Amino acid sequence: MSVFIIRRLLQSIVVVAVMSLLVFFAVNVVGDPVDMLINPEADQAEIEKTMRAFGLDRPVHEQYWFFLSNAVKGDLGKSFIFGEPALKLIVERMPATLELAFAALFLAVVIALPLGIYAGLKPDSKFSKTIMAGSILGFSLPTFWVGLMMIMVFAVMLGWLPSTGRGETTSLLGIQVSFLTWDGLRHLVLPALNLSLFKMSLTIRLARAGTREVVHLDYIKFARAKGLSSRRVILVHLLKNIMIPVVTVLGLELGGLIAFSVVTETVFAWPGMGKLVIEAIQNLDRPIIVAYLMITVLMFVTINLLVDVLYSVLDPRVRLQDVKA
Amino acid sequence: MRVFRHFVSGVVATALLLPVALSAQELRVGLALEPTSIDPHYHNLTPNNALAREIFDRLVMPDENQQLKPGLAVSWRPVKKTIWEFKLRKGVKFHDGTPFTADDVVFTFERAPNVAQSPSSFGTYLKGKKIEKVDDYTVRIITEKPYPLMPNDMSTFSIISKKHGQGATTADYNSGKAAIGTGAYKFVEWVPGDRLILERNDNYWGKKPQWSKVVIKPIKSGPARVAALLAGDVEFIDNVPTTDITQLEMNPKLNLSQGVSNRVIYLHMDQFRDDSPYVKAKDGGPVKNALKDVRVRRAISKAINREAIVERVMEGVAIPAGQLLPAGFFGVSANLKPEKHDPQSAKQLLADAGLPNGFQLTIHGPNDRYINDAKIAEAIAQMLTRIGIKTAVETMPKSVYFKRASRGGPNKSPEFSFILVGWGAGSGEASSPLKSLLHTYDKSRGFGASNRGRYSNPEVDQLVEQALATVDDTKRQKLLAKATEVAVNDLGIIPLHYQVNTWASRKGLKYLARTDEQTLYTGIVSE
Numbered sequence: 081m082s083v084f085i086i087r088r089l090l091q092s093i094v095v096v097a098v099m100s101l102l103v104f105f106a107v108n109v110v111g112d113p114v115d116m117l118i119n120p121e122a123d124q125a126e127i128e129k130t131m132r133a134f135g136l137d138r139p140v141h142e143q144y145w146f147f148l149s150n151a152v153k154g155d156l157g158k159s160f161i162f163g164e165p166a167l168k169l170i171v172e173r174m175p176a177t178l179e180l181a182f183a184a185l186f187l188a189v190v191i192a193l194p195l196g197i198y199a200g201l202k203p204d205s206k207f208s209k210t211i212m213a214g215s216i217l218g219f220s221l222p223t224f225w226v227g228l229m230m231i232m233v234f235a236v237m238l239g240w241l242p243s244t245g246r247g248e249t250t251s252l253l254g255i256q257v258s259f260l261t262w263d264g265l266r267h268l269v270l271p272a273l274n275l276s277l278f279k280m281s282l283t284i285r286l287a288r289a290g291t292r293e294v295v296h297l298d299y300i301k302f303a304r305a306k307g308l309s310s311r312r313v314i315l316v317h318l319l320k321n322i323m324i325p326v327v328t329v330l331g332l333e334l335g336g337l338i339a340f341s342v343v344t345e346t347v348f349a350w351p352g353m354g355k356l357v358i359e360a361i362q363n364l365d366r367p368i369i370v371a372y373l374m375i376t377v378l379m380f381v382t383i384n385l386l387v388d389v390l391y392s393v394l395d396p397r398v399r400l401q402d403v404k405a
Numbered sequence: 406m407r408v409f410r411h412f413v414s415g416v417v418a419t420a421l422l423l424p425v426a427l428s429a430q431e432l433r434v435g436l437a438l439e440p441t442s443i444d445p446h447y448h449n450l451t452p453n454n455a456l457a458r459e460i461f462d463r464l465v466m467p468d469e470n471q472q473l474k475p476g477l478a479v480s481w482r483p484v485k486k487t488i489w490e491f492k493l494r495k496g497v498k499f500h501d502g503t504p505f506t507a508d509d510v511v512f513t514f515e516r517a518p519n520v521a522q523s524p525s526s527f528g529t530y531l532k533g534k535k536i537e538k539v540d541d542y543t544v545r546i547i548t549e550k551p552y553p554l555m556p557n558d559m560s561t562f563s564i565i566s567k568k569h570g571q572g573a574t575t576a577d578y579n580s581g582k583a584a585i586g587t588g589a590y591k592f593v594e595w596v597p598g599d600r601l602i603l604e605r606n607d608n609y610w611g612k613k614p615q616w617s618k619v620v621i622k623p624i625k626s627g628p629a630r631v632a633a634l635l636a637g638d639v640e641f642i643d644n645v646p647t648t649d650i651t652q653l654e655m656n657p658k659l660n661l662s663q664g665v666s667n668r669v670i671y672l673h674m675d676q677f678r679d680d681s682p683y684v685k686a687k688d689g690g691p692v693k694n695a696l697k698d699v700r701v702r703r704a705i706s707k708a709i710n711r712e713a714i715v716e717r718v719m720e721g722v723a724i725p726a727g728q729l730l731p732a733g734f735f736g737v738s739a740n741l742k743p744e745k746h747d748p749q750s751a752k753q754l755l756a757d758a759g760l761p762n763g764f765q766l767t768i769h770g771p772n773d774r775y776i777n778d779a780k781i782a783e784a785i786a787q788m789l790t791r792i793g794i795k796t797a798v799e800t801m802p803k804s805v806y807f808k809r810a811s812r813g814g815p816n817k818s819p820e821f822s823f824i825l826v827g828w829g830a831g832s833g834e835a836s837s838p839l840k841s842l843l844h845t846y847d848k849s850r851g852f853g854a855s856n857r858g859r860y861s862n863p864e865v866d867q868l869v870e871q872a873l874a875t876v877d878d879t880k881r882q883k884l885l886a887k888a889t890e891v892a893v894n895d896l897g898i899i900p901l902h903y904q905v906n907t908w909a910s911r912k913g914l915k916y917l918a919r920t921d922e923q924t925l926y927t928g929i930v931s932e
Binding site: 110111112113114115116117118119120121122123124125126127129130133134158160161162163164169172173176228231232235236239242243244245246346347348349351352355356359361362363364 | 435441442444447448449450521522523524525526528529575576579596597598599600622623624625626628629632633635636637638639773802803804805807808811812828829831832837841848851852854855
């Protein structure tokens with residue numbers, strides 16, 4: 081297994097390098113950051129001075145070489161808009177996004193998994209049918225709209241929950257988290273729910289399909305015949321066996337949650353990475369875009385690796401080995 | 406005993422039911438655009454300037470209508486043709502107690518244009534000016550040629566403390582270490598993207614600020630910002646989306662404050678190429694650039710129904726424009742009115758110009774920069790098509806639009822033929838748009854930097870240059886008005902309307918609306 085892991089890590093370095101090349105050249109083709117930054121009242125001389133200061137008057141491959149030589153030292157460039165190192169800006173906001181993503185994941189697992197299993201065990205009950213219909217709504221309705229509706233209902237009309245922002249934060253192992261305070265939890269509920277809706281629908285359907293498949297198999301019948309309690313049959317034998325597809329999908333989706341929570345973060349003004357990057361795209365803050373995408377790639381690769389390792393833990397039949405290229 | 410118990414439970418119940426009340430005089434604000442830095446000289450950007458205005462002061466402070474009022478300078482006058490003298494205010498203290506003197510002004514002059522990696526430097530306002538300290542409360546600023554706009558330029562940047570600013574980087578300002586000013590509010594905390602907290606400066610030299618604490622939350626999404634106000638999570642928001650204005654007006658718990666801005670939305674036309682890329686004959690073939698003919702330009706201006714755009718597209722939140730700045734600004738002409746909508750006359754003018762069947766045109770515009778910009782472009786295209794100029798619409802995000810509009814054509818010339826664009830006069834007077842939009846493009850002298858139509862009229866050039874060298878206010882006002890009249894009557898640009906900005910607050914508060922579109926916490930007052 082360790083050979084597998086090492087091989088994977090080496091491959092991921094190659095992937096990140098290729099990604100940086102693609103992204104760098106792609107953002108250089110679109111628009112001109114100087115137009116976005118400079119005050120229109122500046123005259124032509126000022127505009128050219130700014131371009132030179134940012135190195136934007138050099139040819140693209142020269143700019144890329146400059147970027148690469150700094151990147152290996154850990155410096156991914158300074159944001160045009162904020163003037164601070166791009167990596168620092170992203171890492172500052174990462175705890176907020178991670179908190180949101182894991183909260184969404186937690187909700188998806190804790191709420192959707194039991195619902196899906198129930199729907200699988202009793203497929204003809206009215207409640208199961210409602211769950212399935214609900215899951216269709218969950219992945220069809222756009223996140224933006226659902227988020228605004230939740231704000232309208234829970235914050236404006238009922239006044240139960242706050243409409244925007246992150247709550248009070250406390251320090252946990254050096255990072256700022258907000259789920260340890262009551263105020264923080266109140267602010268976390270709506271965005272986490274909004275973000276998790278899609279995951280919940282997927283999980284419900286997967287869990288139901290898995291349950292329907294497994295519940296008829298021999299070993300379940302055998303376990304029941306042995307006299308095991310219903311609870312043990314479901315929680316131990318059934319659950320473990322439906323986990324493989326669920327873990328796969330959730331793992332892949334976790335990467336998506338972290339990288340693309342943009343919509344939820346914008347609607348709820350959640351101070352995370354997603355909001356930072358969408359504004360960077362709109363304002364052509366190239367260093368942030370490039371740095372962010374590289375970090376995202378790294379993250380996806382890591383998560384995929386963890387999911388693969390988790391397989392071998394969940395299912396002893398799986399042996400980890402590389403596909404021979 | 407029972408009565409007492411009921412009384413106590415009544416009090417407890419009321420106390421529990423009362424929503425958590427803010428300690429008196431705390432204000433929560435939802436802002437559309439967050440400042441990108443606390444460093445007042447890092448980026449010449451409206452949200453940064455608005456915040457800097459509260460923490461730091463300026464020598465000259467523009468009021469809500471951009472009229473120049475004394476700030477850290479109590480008086481100013483030109484002592485010679487090329488020398489302005491500013492007398493500074495005595496008895497002002499920085500937030501940490503150190504007194505404000507001319508040394509701080511001199512230090513600011515040196516530091517402001519030289520901030521590392523500034524995306525939009527304040528050098529624009531400080532270059533070519535030398536400062537001299539006369540005594541602790543007097544400074545002189547020397548230029549090579551007479552410079553009438555000195556007080557205007559002195560109203561654009563913040564004065565920092567020499568003691569704390571020496572050797573301080575932008576990061577020091579962002580962390581608060583160097584963010585010591587003389588302003589109405591003191592910096593407390595900034596968590597980027599989450600909150601910015603200010604507290605009252607009890608030793609402020611000016612009008613005592615109303616709020617003991619201001620908590621600013623950036624909420625970029627328009628609907629989410631309005632929802633936050635409706636839910637009571639904030640007491641004040643800026644940039645109310647036009648679609649929500651009617652509904653908020655009817656809400657008895659809210660107040661709206663509106664004010665015209667210094668921003669004019671206008672059309673710029675290709676006037677330097679005979680073969681313009683987006684002007685075609687009616688059948689699609691090539692044609693000589695019709696926009697070079699003043700009759701065609703006048704026809705276009707007459708074909709546009711400005712009242713309809715204001716009423717329908719802008720939902721009443723705009724004012725039809727006949728020139729570059731609304732009434733009341735310096736340099737505005739009393740003789741110019743918005744062009745009347747007259748499609749018959751427009752068709753006649755087209756026929757006179759030899760194009761009785763019209764021609765084909767494409768209008769280009771941004772879709773995320775000005776209020777309802779894409780919709781305005783669409784409305785204009787429809788109005789022009791009605792008089793025979795078949796107009797196609799192409800809008801794009803500002804990140805793509807401005808580069809192409811300024812330099813996207815061959816040889817870095819403007820790419821488009823007919824564009825929708827806006828201009829906010831930061832200096833609050835007419836020389837700003839005249840110099841940048843209508844003066845002949847002259848890179849070496851810094852004129853016409855945003856003249857994307859390359860309009861060139863020697864009479865306008867001469868009047869503008871003369872005005873920029875005339876220190877006498879009355880004479881300069883006349884020159885600017887005359888230059889505006891010549892340029893607008895020659896249709897160098899076609900003005901459409903002036904934007905109106907809307908702020909909303911809970912009942913009991915109102916905002917002293919500003920023409921420079923800034924949101925100042927000192928402007929949020931009780932009714």
